[in-house]
Amino acid sequence: MLGKRVQSASVLVDIATGTDRAKERPRVVILGAGFGGLNAALTLRRAPVEVTVIDRRNYHLFQPLLYQVATAGLSPAQIAMPTRRILSRQSNATVLMDNVETVDTAARCVVTGNRSIAYDYLIIATGARHTYFGNDAWADHAPGLKTIADATAIRARILSAFEQAEVIDDPASRKRLLTFVVVGGGPTGVELAGAIAELARKTIIRDFRRIDASSTRVMLVEAGERILPAMPPRLSAKACQQLSALGVEIVLGNAVAACDDHGVKLADGTQMGSACVLWAAGVMASNAAKWIGAPADRAGRVKVDGCLSPPGHDEIFVIGDTASVIDAAGHPVPGVAPAAKQMGRYAARAILNHMAGRSSAPFRYRDYGNLATIGRKAAVADFGKARLSGYAAWLLWNFAHLWFLVGFRNRFVVFLDWSVAYVRNDRAARLITDRNEC
Numbered sequence: 001m002l003g004k005r006v007q008s009a010s011v012l013v014d015i016a017t018g019t020d021r022a023k024e025r026p027r028v029v030i031l032g033a034g035f036g037g038l039n040a041a042l043t044l045r046r047a048p049v050e051v052t053v054i055d056r057r058n059y060h061l062f063q064p065l066l067y068q069v070a071t072a073g074l075s076p077a078q079i080a081m082p083t084r085r086i087l088s089r090q091s092n093a094t095v096l097m098d099n100v101e102t103v104d105t106a107a108r109c110v111v112t113g114n115r116s117i118a119y120d121y122l123i124i125a126t127g128a129r130h131t132y133f134g135n136d137a138w139a140d141h142a143p144g145l146k147t148i149a150d151a152t153a154i155r156a157r158i159l160s161a162f163e164q165a166e167v168i169d170d171p172a173s174r175k176r177l178l179t180f181v182v183v184g185g186g187p188t189g190v191e192l193a194g195a196i197a198e199l200a201r202k203t204i205i206r207d208f209r210r211i212d213a214s215s216t217r218v219m220l221v222e223a224g225e226r227i228l229p230a231m232p233p234r235l236s237a238k239a240c241q242q243l244s245a246l247g248v249e250i251v252l253g254n255a256v257a258a259c260d261d262h263g264v265k266l267a268d269g270t271q272m273g274s275a276c277v278l279w280a281a282g283v284m285a286s287n288a289a290k291w292i293g294a295p296a297d298r299a300g301r302v303k304v305d306g307c308l309s310p311p312g313h314d315e316i317f318v319i320g321d322t323a324s325v326i327d328a329a330g331h332p333v334p335g336v337a338p339a340a341k342q343m344g345r346y347a348a349r350a351i352l353n354h355m356a357g358r359s360s361a362p363f364r365y366r367d368y369g370n371l372a373t374i375g376r377k378a379a380v381a382d383f384g385k386a387r388l389s390g391y392a393a394w395l396l397w398n399f400a401h402l403w404f405l406v407g408f409r410n411r412f413v414v415f416l417d418w419s420v421a422y423v424r425n426d427r428a429a430r431l432i433t434d435r436n437e438c
Contacts, residue, residue: 025050025092028351029110029119031100031288033060033083035337036320037125039344041093042086047352051093052117054110058082058097061148062405064337065414067188069151071195072159072203072430076148078414081406100126103291105313121315121351124288124302125344128321128335131284131299138259142277145188154278156432158196161276162204163432165211178216179274181264183256184281185222185229187372190239192278193220194375197246202376204430218248219272221264223255223281228380230334231370235380238389242378256281283335288322297324306362308347317350319343328362337404338368371397 026049030037033055044051062079069076087093098112103122110117130144143154158180165177178200182193200216207213220227220243226236227243227250240250251266258265263274282299289296294310295303301324302310308317308325320340325333333339342365350360369383371393379393388396405411 026120026351026355027052027118028121028123028348029054029117030123030125031055031110032125032127032320032322033057033095034063034125034127034320034340036340036344036347037123038083038086039341040123040125040319040348041090041344043345043348044351045090045092047092047348049092049121049351049355051090052096052119053083053087053093054096054098054100054112054117055083056097056099057147058084058095059148060086060406062401062410063146064401065405066145066148066151067191067195069148069429070145070154070158070192071199072155073195074414074417075429076152078410078417079405080148081410086406100291105292105316108315119315121354122317123344123347124292124316124318124322125320125340126286126288126322128283128285128299128301130279131282132279133282135259138256138279141259141261142183142264142279144279145192152433155429157276158199159430159432162200162208162211162213164275166208167210174211176263176273177275178211178213179219179263179272179276180216181219181221181272181274181277183221183264183277183279185220185224185227185250185252186280187228187370189220189222189278189280190227190243190372190374192280193218193248194243194246194373194378197243197248198375201247216247218246219251219274220248221251221254221256221266221272223253225253227252228372231372231380231382232387235382235387235389239372239374239380242374242380242389245378246375283321285322288318292316292318294318299324307350307360308343308363314354317343317347319347325363325365328364331365333363333365336370339365342366371400373397 028049028051030040030053033053038060041051041053059080059082065079068074084095100112102111108119132138161177165174168174180196182189197218200213205213228236228239254266256264257267263272265271285300289302302318303324304318321335327333346363353360371381373379377391377394379397381388381393381396402411
């Protein structure tokens with residue numbers, strides 16, 4: 001049977017990989033090749049362990065730039081890299097593209113669609129998906145942004161709206177096609193709204209003959225009292241100003257009550273007609289809590305202790321968006337990429353400490369700041385005592401995202417594309433690859 005291991009004397013035969021090992025080393029299985037899982041694997045590259053990384057996709061995705069794919073600024077290959085390539089020089093790492101079905105904590109094995117994989121230590125970094133707060137039927141009308149498939153579908157939806165508006169004669173239908181509604185005022189929603197407004201008013205304004213793209217309405221709807229709630233109120237206000245300068249209409253303190261192909265209805269009864277509603281209002285963790293039978297919070301994140309382990313399972317670590325973490329300083333850890341990276345490295349080192357008979361200090365999150373971009377030449381940045389907005393924050397945002405992109409080629413190509421886009425006000429990836437998305 002695939003994946004079955006047979007041990008004879010001191011020689012281990014792994015039928016799944018066809019390799020012989022003189023002596024079996026501790027097996028570390030990592031679920032998810034996102035920021036947390038990948039950093040855990042890389043931290044173990046010289047460790048005396050066997051690492052198996054399992055992901056349902058064959059690539060690592062730089063999610064902070066996913067909105068640029070959705071708004072035609074970048075192509076998918078520029079923000080993703082095959083996981084096998086990243087780990088190709090790591091001799092103790094095996095990559096499997098598979099879907100996890102459950103985890104047998106008693107037998108210490110991960111059950112996928114094709115095999116059962118034993119572990120001595122398990123790191124769960126399976127991330128999160130968007131949630132519609134019990135209104136799953138809205139997903140067909142208001143797609144979220146978590147994967148490359150989501151991004152290319154949204155790109156097709158946005159660009160097709162302009163194309164259909166160009167050929168339609170009915171003014172009411174044209175107005176609906178040129179109205180975009182983004183639900184959710186967090187970083188993703190703010191970045192999407194700003195990018196769509198910039199696309200309409202600066203990039204494609206000369207490309208159409210029958211419509212005036214500058215008449216496009218972009219509406220950002222937030223149920224809370226301010227956008228970017230994780231940032232200080234002053235920066236939230238700056239972000240509002242910068243979005244308004246791009247022509248984005250901001251609706252605060254009003255939740256979505258209904259959503260269909262005609263647009264959205266707000267809690268106060270306001271109707272917003274739109275052919276393109278985009279969802280950035282919330283996330284729900286993966287099914288990890290169910291897999292391991294662990295307690296979870298309202299967003300489905302596994303409640304872990306100070307060492308990132310669920311109750312009663314010191315051999316399991318849950319990290320990133322999958323975990324509900326209160327760090328050693330008593331602060332809740334945000335679901336952002338830097339936190340996932342730090343947790344991935346911490347989990348790997350905790351495993352090495354356990355193997356050496358040492359205890360690990362509780363996880364402590366180092367907050368390096370928050371960044372959000374709002375179109376060309378505008379952004380906000382919060383570094384605690386240092387807070388920036390405008391052009392300086394935008395330059396810093398660009399540098400930070402280029403720095404953390406995986407692979408020199410990715411950084412170089414993205415830098416060239418951004419440079420051309422800056423000079424020419426252009427977005428090169430304006431391709432509709434699926435006409436059925438709008």
